[in-house]
Amino acid sequence: MADVAAAPRLLDQVRDRIRVKHFSLRTEQVYLGWIRRYILFHGKRHPRDMGKAEIEAFLSHLAVDRNVTASTQNQAKAALLFLYREVLALELPWLADITQAKAPSRLPVVLTVAETRAVLDRLEGTWALVARLLYGSGLRLLEALRLRIKDVDFARGEIIVREGKGFKDRVTMLPQSVIEPLKLQMAKVHDLHALDLAAGFGEVYLPYALARKYPNAGRQWGWQYVFPSARLSVDPRSGVTRRHHADEKGMQRAMRDAVLRLGLAKPATPHTLRHSFATHLLEAGQDIRTVQELLGHADVKTTMIYTHVLNRGGRGVLSPLDR
Incomplete structure (x- = not known):
């Protein structure tokens, strides 16, 4: 089970299952990359011979030794859970017990x-x-x-x-x-x-x-x-x-160059323009439910993050000092 030739055959199975599920090419490349790293990290052992301890050891390695972000660690975890559940068809009780890294809650960067x-x-x-x-x-x-x-x-x-x-x-x-x-x-x-x-x-x-x-x-x-x-x-x-x-990548480079030429201190990216769209609509008095629909958020709580950027609360409350 641990021979080197097992990994390519397994990765082919992963690739086929991803395509059956209609995942994007980008997701396919990312998942295959994490599964390959997981196998190499444990000396090319077959995933069937590993379990909760090996997954947690790999995720801990990413966080402690590689210093990856919580979102990157969770991405690796999602790839491994896909491997065990969808490809190896192993419904094991420890799958739900693996700790989910908590990503920090950050306010979006918004331009005026x-x-x-x-x-x-x-x-x-x-x-x-x-x-x-x-x-x-x-x-x-x-x-x-x-x-x-x-x-x-x-x-x-x-x-x-x-x-x-x-x-x-x-x-x-x-x-x-x-x-x-x-x-x-x-x-x-x-x-x-x-x-x-x-x-x-x-x-x-x-x-x-x-x-x-x-x-x-x-x-x-x-x-x-x-x-x-x-x-x-x-x-x-x-x-x-x-x-x-x-x-x-072309748009990302163009945006980065524009921000540098302008001398902005804010780390603005193309996605910052979407954040600014939502914030400026709310500043203009637009209903938050309408903004939610335009952005495609499933839950209005996601859209509420922009009211925090406004620093005026969900009902457009003004500070008594400003009155």
Whole structure:
């Protein structure tokens, strides 16, 4: 059970199970990475020969020796629990007893309206438009980059977010100020898509079994990404050459450079624009339930964090000193 050849076969089983569960490629890569580290940490022993003590030893090593954050430690734990429950099919009583690292409760970084405008003004090209959608619509970065042509409704002034966090769809606003730039972006994408089709490509990734149910849908205009990658790439799962959406690292670098040029002390990232969207709406008197729906939060308690940023309480209470 402990021979070296067992690990690759096991990892193949993990990979197959992840794909059956329709987890993302990113989750697949992360889970495989943690499971591989776990096996190597214990001298390439097979996970069937290990249990609670070995998992806790590995998680303790991450926290004490590697000094990882609580969220990273919990990510490793989730990967190992997936291995034992979903792949090895071992419903063992100790699985529920493994300690969950407690992540610190931190307030989000939020820019003022003036700071937000200054950052947006220092972004250029496609990244400037992406940033305006993050701030103007409250999108997460990957939600913006995965946006399809068909999910932008100019007539209704809406954006439909497909399979957001928790695999939930939602509707959010489309700012009037981005309509013309967005139409210009789509026109460029249309020309690029035509070139791809002429070259024998033009297909994009379709979720789940849609590619089998609608074989030609991947080449249709409506399914194309609003923000496609500058180059074609090979899908690591299917081996098909496609044009994926733009890489989030490009937006992250552009945001970091803009913040540095501006001289801001705040550690602002693209996600900060989403935090600022929510906070500025609440500052303007918008109902917190509406903000909750726009953000796609399952529980209003998650949205309540922005009232703490306002430092005015859930009911917009002002300090008696300020009165």
